[in-house]
Amino acid sequence: MDNQELSILNTPEELNNRASYLITNLHQYTFSNLPSVLDRIITEKTWAKLPTKFNNFGEYTLNQGVDGLGIDSNEKLWLLRCALDFESKHIVEWKDILVNVEQMTKFIPVDKRKNISLEKLSTTPGYQNKITYHPSQVSGKDKAILELNKKKKLYLSKIAKGAITKAEALEKIGITNKKKIAYNQTISSFKRLTKQQKTEFINWLKTEKFI
CATH class of the missing domain: 1.20.5 (Single alpha-helices involved in coiled-coils or other helix-helix interfaces)
Incomplete structure (x- = not known):
């Protein structure tokens, strides 16, 4: 309409x-x-059976020809991500997309591509109608997938098959550490306390003989 x-x-x-x-x-x-x-x-794998020869699903989705999906903006890329099981079943295909997007946008100046999440880019005026997303420069799930691909590509296939979870894979290659995450969360929470609350917390640590 x-x-x-x-x-x-x-x-x-x-x-x-x-x-x-x-x-x-x-x-x-x-x-x-x-x-x-x-x-x-x-x-x-119907994307590999088209007249145009694509090396992977990522090339197929970003291709602007008649055989491709024509993903040419942050908006469309975000929509595609919403429609894929990108953290498990389709993680390999989403990785292929990220690798191709990374290649496409690596020469765009930082101030032109705006290092924020894909979700925000898809709703930010001036960035919606073009692909400026550079996943390796934005902390989050996509950056973690690229790290998995770089350090232990085999884990991506295992995640897709349900043999291991993404969280387990990230922990195995040292990207995340539950103890470190808990420590960082504690420090972050402590910083948000008022001066009085910090004093009370320190007194509690002393009472419990932690310090």
Whole structure:
């Protein structure tokens, strides 16, 4: 529906009905229809059976030709991520996308690509309609996937098959450490305390003979 069509919706009821319709259909397409189609493309490797020869799923999704998915913006990339099981079943395919995106954007000056999450880029004016995402420079899940690919690529296939979780794999290669995470969280929480609360906490440590 374009602006001209939208202008004919005059009553609150008409606007409400249209919004409800669009939300329902968007949800259906994004979280049901599209995921199912993508899963089949990945499972059957149909992306490798097209006239254009792609080396991996990442090349296929970013290709702007008739055989590619034409992902050409942060908005579309975020939508694709929402439709993929990118942390487990489709982690290898999402890794391929990240590697290709990383290659595409590595020469973009930092001030032009804006080092924030893909989700924020997809809703930030000026960054929505182009791919500026550089995952290795943004802390989070995608950076961790690239680290896994760099240090222990085999773990990605194991995660996809359910033989190991992503969290377990990251801990095995030293990216995360439960004890270190707990320590960092404690320090961060302590810094947010008031002066009085810090004093009380230190007194508690003394009472418990920790110090």
